[in-house]
Amino acid sequence: xxxxxxxxxxxxxxxxxxxxxxxxxxxxxxxxxxxxxxxxxxxxxxxxxxxxxxxxxxxxxxxxxxxxxxxxxxxxxxxxxxxxxxxxxxxxxxxxxxxxxxxxxxxxxxxxxxxxxxxxxxxxxxxxxxxxxxxxxxxxxxxxxxxxxxxxxxxxxxxxxxxxxxxxxxxxxxxxxxxxxxxxxxxxxxxxxxxxxxxxxxxxxxxxxxxxxxxxxxxxxxxxxxxxxxxxxxxxxxxxxxxxxxxxxxxxxxxxxxxxxxxxxxxxxxxxxxxxxxxxxxxxxxxxxxxxxxxxxxxxxxxxxxxxxxxxxxxxxxxxxxxxxxxxxxxxxxxxxxxxxx
Numbered sequence: 001x002x003x004x005x006x007x008x009x010x011x012x013x014x015x016x017x018x019x020x021x022x023x024x025x026x027x028x029x030x031x032x033x034x035x036x037x038x039x040x041x042x043x044x045x046x047x048x049x050x051x052x053x054x055x056x057x058x059x060x061x062x063x064x065x066x067x068x069x070x071x072x073x074x075x076x077x078x079x080x081x082x083x084x085x086x087x088x089x090x091x092x093x094x095x096x097x098x099x100x101x102x103x104x105x106x107x108x109x110x111x112x113x114x115x116x117x118x119x120x121x122x123x124x125x126x127x128x129x130x131x132x133x134x135x136x137x138x139x140x141x142x143x144x145x146x147x148x149x150x151x152x153x154x155x156x157x158x159x160x161x162x163x164x165x166x167x168x169x170x171x172x173x174x175x176x177x178x179x180x181x182x183x184x185x186x187x188x189x190x191x192x193x194x195x196x197x198x199x200x201x202x203x204x205x206x207x208x209x210x211x212x213x214x215x216x217x218x219x220x221x222x223x224x225x226x227x228x229x230x231x232x233x234x235x236x237x238x239x240x241x242x243x244x245x246x247x248x249x250x251x252x253x254x255x256x257x258x259x260x261x262x263x264x265x266x267x268x269x270x271x272x273x274x275x276x277x278x279x280x281x282x283x284x285x286x287x288x289x290x291x292x293x294x295x296x297x298x299x300x301x302x303x304x305x306x307x308x309x310x311x312x313x314x315x316x317x318x319x320x321x322x323x324x325x326x327x328x329x330x331x332x333x334x335x336x337x338x339x340x341x342x
Contacts, residue, residue, distance in 0.1 A: 003050040008060070012090035019069040020091070021045075021061040024053035030295055031100040033088060034061040035108030037131075039209055041068030041191040044105055048281055051288045057295060059103075062091060066210030068191050075156060079212050080219065081134060084111045085118070092122065101125040101295060105281060110134035117232040127291065128239045129281050133230055133262045136223040148218040155215040162196065162204040169193055169205060177278075179244055184282035223258065230265040238294045239263065240272045240287055242280035270294065 005021040012018065021042045032052060036044040042061040049059045063070040065087055066079070073079065088111065092100060101124050104112035109128035116123040137144075163169050166189065173185050198204040221229075263269060274280050274287045281287075 003053055005046070005049060005053075005061070010060075010091055010094050012094045014090060016065065016071060016090075018065070018087070018091055018094075019063045021049070023049040023059040023061070024057050026058060028056055028058040030057040031097055032057055032059045032103050032295070033092065033097075033100050034059055035084075035088065035102065035104040035111050036062070036064065036067065037106030037108055039067065039192075039213060040105070040188055043068075043187045043191045044108075044279075044282060045103070046187055046282070048285055048288055048291070051285050052292070052295070055292050055296075057292075060091070060095065062088070063191075066213055072210040073212075079210070079215075081111075081114075081217075081221075085115050088115055089119070089122075098122065099124050101127065103127040103129070104131075105129040106131045106278065107134075113233060113237075114229055116235055116237075117229045120232075120234045123235055125235050125295065126233065126237045127294065128237065130240065130242050130245055130278050132237075132239050132259065132266070133226040134221060136226045136258075137217075137220040138222055139220065141219065144220065145218055148215065151215055152212075155212055158211055160196075160206045160211070162198060162206055164204065166193055166205055169207065179277040180279050181277065181283050184279045187282065227262065227265045230262055231267075233266055234268075236268045236270070236294070237266050238270050238272070238291070239266075240274055240280075240290075242274055242276045242278055244277040244280075 003023065005023045008020045008022045010018040010020055019042070034042075034045045034049065036042060042063045045059070045061045049061055052059050064084055066072050073083075084107075088102075092098075099122055102112035102115060104110070104127070106129070109131040110133055112123075112126045112128060113133055116126045163172075169189060170185055173189065174180070174182075177185075192207055192209060193205050194208045196204050196206055263271065272287060272290055274284065276283045
C-alpha cells in the first residue's frame with residue numbers, strides 16, 4: 001500500500017488515456033472513485049485519500065478530461081455535463097469495477113448524484129462534499145444554446161494567458177477564490193500549471209485546463225429536473241457541508257432554500273457540517289472518522305437488486321449542464337448566463 005498515492009494511467013476503450021492517483025490496496029473490497037470539482041484535479045483528495053487508504057480502502061482519484069494531467073477533447077467536439085458520467089463509467093470498466101462508492105467534491109458531487117441516479121446497480125454509496133445535485137438555471141434553452149455557439153469560436157481561438165511566475169497564477173486564484181487555504185491552492189496548481197517558452201525564449205507559465213471549460217453552457221438543467229435526479233437515487237448518501245459555504249455562495253439567489261429542497265429530495269441522506277471553506281476536505285481530516293463509518297457500515301447498505309431487463313419510457317429531450325465561468329473580468333458583464341465556479 002502506498003499512502004502517498006501512485007500516478008496511474010488508465011486506458012479506456014475509446015482510445016483515451018485518463019490520468020489518476022491511486023491509493024490503498026488493489027485487492028480491497030471497498031472501492032472508491034473520487035471526483036474533483038470544476039477546474040480542480042486529483043490533488044483535491046491528497047489529504048483525505050491517504051486516510052482512506054490506511055483503513056484499507058482502494059481509492060482512485062481521477063483527473064477528468066480537460067483537467068489536471070488528463071488529455072483534452074478534440075477541438076471539434078463540444079463539452080457536456082453528461083461527458084463526465086461516461087468518463088467515470090469508462091474508467092470503472094477499465095478497472096474492472098462492477099460496483100463502487102463515489103466520493104465527489106462540488107461538481108464531482110453533482111456528477112456522483114447523476115451517476116447514482118441512472119446507474120443504481122453500480123453505485124453502492126455516494127459521498128458529497130459541499131454540494132448536492134448539479135447547477136441549474138431557469139432560462140430560455142434556445143437562447144442559451146445560441147449564445148454558447150456564438151461564443152464557441154471565440155473561446156477556442158482565445159490565446160492562452162501566459163504568466164511571468166507561478167506566484168502570479170497563485171495570486172489570481174486567491175483573488176478569484178479568497179476562501180481557499182493557501183496550501184490547498186498550491187496543491188491544486190501543482191497539477192494544473194505547465195511551463196512554456198515565451199515568444200522571446202523566456203520561461204513562462206500557463207494553466208493547462210481546456211479553455212472551453214470557461215465557456216457558457218450549451219445545456220443547463222432546470223431545478224425541477226435536478227430534483228428528479230435526486231429523487232431517483234437509491235443508495236445511501238452522505239453530504240458534508242463546509243461551514244463557510246453559506247457565506248461563500250451568499251451571492252447566489254435562494255442558495256439556502258434551494259439546497260434545503262434538494263436535501264429533502266434524497267431518500268437515504270445523512271448530513272454533517274465541518275469547519276472550513278468550500279475546499280474544507282483539503283484543510284482538515286477531522287471528518288474522516290465519519291467518512292470511514294459511512295463507507296464501512298453494512299447497515300446503511302440498501303438491499304437493491306437491479307432489474308437487468310429494465311425498460312425505459314419514450315425518451316424526452318435531454319438536458320445537460322456544464323459548470324462554467326468567465327475567463328476574465330471584462331467578459332463577466334458580457335456573458336450573463338455563465339455559472340460561477342464552485
